[in-house]
Amino acid sequence: MAPITNGAPAPKKRIAVMTSGGDSPGMNGSVRAVVRMAIDRGCEAYCVYEGYEGLVQGGDLIRQAQWEDVRGWLSEGGTLIGTARCKAFTERPGRLKAAKNMIDNGINALVICGGDGSLTGADTFRGEWPSLLEELVKNGDISTEQQKTFQYLNIVGLVGSIDNDFADTDATIGCYSSLGRICEAVDYIDATAFSHQRAFVVEVMGRHCGWLALMAGVSTGADFILIPESPPDRDWEDQMCDIISRHRKLGKRKTIVIVAEGAHDLDLNRISPTKVKDLLSTRLRLDTRITTLGHVQRGGNACAYDRQLSTLQGVEAVNAVLEATPETPSKFIAIIENKIVRNPLIEAVKSTQEVAEAIKAKDFKRALDLRGPEFAEYHKAYMMTTATDQPALRLPKEIHMNIAIIHVGAPAGGMNSATRAAVAYCLSRGHTPIAIHNGFPGLVRHHADEPLGSVRYVQWLDVEGWISKGGSEIGTNRDLPSKVGMGETADCFNIYKFDALFIIGGFEAFTALSELRKARPDYPAFRIPMMLLPATISNNVPGTEYSVGSDTCLNALTSYCDAIKQSASASRRRIFVVETQGGRSGYIATMAGLGIGAVAVYTPEEGINLQMLARDIEHLKQSFAKDKGQTRAGKLILCNEHASDTYTTEVIANMIREESKGRFESRFAIPGHVQQGGTPSPMDRVRAVRLAVKCIEAIEEYAGKTKEEIMEDDLSMAVIGIKGASVVFGSMERLEREETNWNHRRPKDESWLQFKKTVDTLSGRPRPEDCCVGCGKIR
Numbered sequence: 001m002a003p004i005t006n007g008a009p010a011p012k013k014r015i016a017v018m019t020s021g022g023d024s025p026g027m028n029g030s031v032r033a034v035v036r037m038a039i040d041r042g043c044e045a046y047c048v049y050e051g052y053e054g055l056v057q058g059g060d061l062i063r064q065a066q067w068e069d070v071r072g073w074l075s076e077g078g079t080l081i082g083t084a085r086c087k088a089f090t091e092r093p094g095r096l097k098a099a100k101n102m103i104d105n106g107i108n109a110l111v112i113c114g115g116d117g118s119l120t121g122a123d124t125f126r127g128e129w130p131s132l133l134e135e136l137v138k139n140g141d142i143s144t145e146q147q148k149t150f151q152y153l154n155i156v157g158l159v160g161s162i163d164n165d166f167a168d169t170d171a172t173i174g175c176y177s178s179l180g181r182i183c184e185a186v187d188y189i190d191a192t193a194f195s196h197q198r199a200f201v202v203e204v205m206g207r208h209c210g211w212l213a214l215m216a217g218v219s220t221g222a223d224f225i226l227i228p229e230s231p232p233d234r235d236w237e238d239q240m241c242d243i244i245s246r247h248r249k250l251g252k253r254k255t256i257v258i259v260a261e262g263a264h265d266l267d268l269n270r271i272s273p274t275k276v277k278d279l280l281s282t283r284l285r286l287d288t289r290i291t292t293l294g295h296v297q298r299g300g301n302a303c304a305y306d307r308q309l310s311t312l313q314g315v316e317a318v319n320a321v322l323e324a325t326p327e328t329p330s331k332f333i334a335i336i337e338n339k340i341v342r343n344p345l346i347e348a349v350k351s352t353q354e355v356a357e358a359i360k361a362k363d364f365k366r367a368l369d370l371r372g373p374e375f376a377e378y379h380k381a382y383m384m385t386t387a388t389d390q391p392a393l394r395l396p397k398e399i400h401m402n403i404a405i406i407h408v409g410a411p412a413g414g415m416n417s418a419t420r421a422a423v424a425y426c427l428s429r430g431h432t433p434i435a436i437h438n439g440f441p442g443l444v445r446h447h448a449d450e451p452l453g454s455v456r457y458v459q460w461l462d463v464e465g466w467i468s469k470g471g472s473e474i475g476t477n478r479d480l481p482s483k484v485g486m487g488e489t490a491d492c493f494n495i496y497k498f499d500a501l502f503i504i505g506g507f508e509a510f511t512a513l514s515e516l517r518k519a520r521p522d523y524p525a526f527r528i529p530m531m532l533l534p535a536t537i538s539n540n541v542p543g544t545e546y547s548v549g550s551d552t553c554l555n556a557l558t559s560y561c562d563a564i565k566q567s568a569s570a571s572r573r574r575i576f577v578v579e580t581q582g583g584r585s586g587y588i589a590t591m592a593g594l595g596i597g598a599v600a601v602y603t604p605e606e607g608i609n610l611q612m613l614a615r616d617i618e619h620l621k622q623s624f625a626k627d628k629g630q631t632r633a634g635k636l637i638l639c640n641e642h643a644s645d646t647y648t649t650e651v652i653a654n655m656i657r658e659e660s661k662g663r664f665e666s667r668f669a670i671p672g673h674v675q676q677g678g679t680p681s682p683m684d685r686v687r688a689v690r691l692a693v694k695c696i697e698a699i700e701e702y703a704g705k706t707k708e709e710i711m712e713d714d715l716s717m718a719v720i721g722i723k724g725a726s727v728v729f730g731s732m733e734r735l736e737r738e739e740t741n742w743n744h745r746r747p748k749d750e751s752w753l754q755f756k757k758t759v760d761t762l763s764g765r766p767r768p769e770d771c772c773v774g775c776g777k778i779r
């Protein structure tokens, strides 16, 4: 169907998109986004097939793409426009042919989704462009007029790579999907390792980059990792054996060592999985096996995060193309924490190459620095939460604290991972971690004299296996301190001599912390540092743009929708209306809509009205009328459970059926608690670990301070959050006062709202201005 443009003047541009180098999950999402966004912005979209090979060969390998051509691509793995390694493009004659083919096809801008090799090639191509054009004129291949028209090469990079090895971005398209495959495999291996008390050495991809190995280590609780940027000390063999035998003595039945493909020692001698296996079997007499994951790490469809990332970055790439001036240096689209930004391509290519050079020169500190602060933080978090008996990390006895940990509200993936990390960190620093079971009701029914009461001192082995566990191992409850009694709660804080509280939960946890803050003047027991780590599938906690658990939920919802979409497409003319959770926040409905390409998303923020429904139904009618069966992709509408009291999911599905007059079918589906997900996603696990460590670090700042000093410090009660490009602590007092929409239990300002428009644009959903008032007819 014809896209509905927003009426902006159409810059007559031809934008081509290609995928190059190693394929990665999510590449199709970026092609879809570039094609549709380009068309929406009044440009013509082209696809270059088979990477640079297509650019060099031209002909049929460069073709115009229509809106319909990319339908259903979000849920497909690999790259549907093909990729190749192209030797010809690495040499000038090849690039000369590529330049000629671009001009022959009238292409003014090129979006390249690929790894560091592909983007290095793109950078070279742009640098040479004026001289390539001169040569083409000299050879009589193009006219001077053409030379003038195409004098500036407009290139934008998208980083598609499973290795996450590109500088100046926190994540590359595909890396979290790949990490997901690895975690899934290690979780399976874990079970058999536990049963037989075996050791496993798992080799993962990454010749120059240890991101996958590091993150797999963090998210599976591996005993030891070996990565190229930070080789182990000279006595690493003893160290590794020490750590593993200590873990075994503590009662651990399994051992996992993760080795990056490019792992080496300080002298750059390769550390192979076989070497590690031999050590474990000869020195420690462990029954040890090697698992090489290989291409499994590339396979399969993209996880929810990669679908969002590829889509949002594809949209941004088109914006960057359209806003570029001859003076603008080439950009690539990056993500820093939660913010999508444009960064200079040349510098990033240089920094990426510098990592390999620094490793070659044995300057490992520089290699780690070049990987950026996020990488370094994960590395530190891994080191601090893996081996708890590290004398160098221990704090002096007089500042050891009793740190209570509590879960409040509904369970969310990553709650246990955060708890495990907090406990491990506390133990390595000498603090006493205390788990409060079953929330505040558990605390006041503590049964102090029972060995298995609700307030328990925790040992490392208790939590060691929790990293991959869904739900809440210590039990969670939504009752607030005011319900169980403020006085009783304060009494328990006194009885157990809590010096600090670490709360993990969603809006309920936020409300609980607010109550404790307001009760501080009356109850000295609450004048202790308290940090909240937002964990809820709804992602509706003020002070953060990301809550632990929301990624797990989006993965569960995306898989559910993929399955439903398949059923919808098998019977061809069917639309499903899927009801999502999310409280009074449309976050998960919108982000899932972005990841599956929903026809429409209904949120509580926007509500639902009759005109909107009429427009959407008309759109569906038109789209089914035009569908001659060339595409089998099913259609979905996502509807948050609180979007409207009147137009419920069932009502909407019935209205669509009634209006379709038998031309297509409509059903509704309610995934319900499936959305809490089973095992937490790798992103939720790693972020839970990193943020939990930061929370306990923040708590430590108050060690030795008086209650008055703590009371005076606004940040002594805070929420940790990811906001834009930063991780920040927001003071409860300020968040309650300025950023909370108490009526609707969500932040006043929801940063993701901007993405709603993107979902609509990319699904071609009609806008109010495109329709006649009342009748819903699309102009």
Ligand code: ADP
Pocket (backbone or CB within 6 Å): 020, 021, 022, 052, 084, 085, 086, 087, 088, 089, 090, 091, 114, 115, 116, 117, 118, 119, 120, 121, 122, 124, 161
């Ligand atoms: P990735 O993009 O995944 O890192 P490669 O390193 O294989 O994968 O690069 C993909 C393609 O990009 C190569 O086959 C080649 O055509 C092109 N390329 C890579 N490096 C350069 C370079 N320095 N100059 C020109 N083209 C290059």
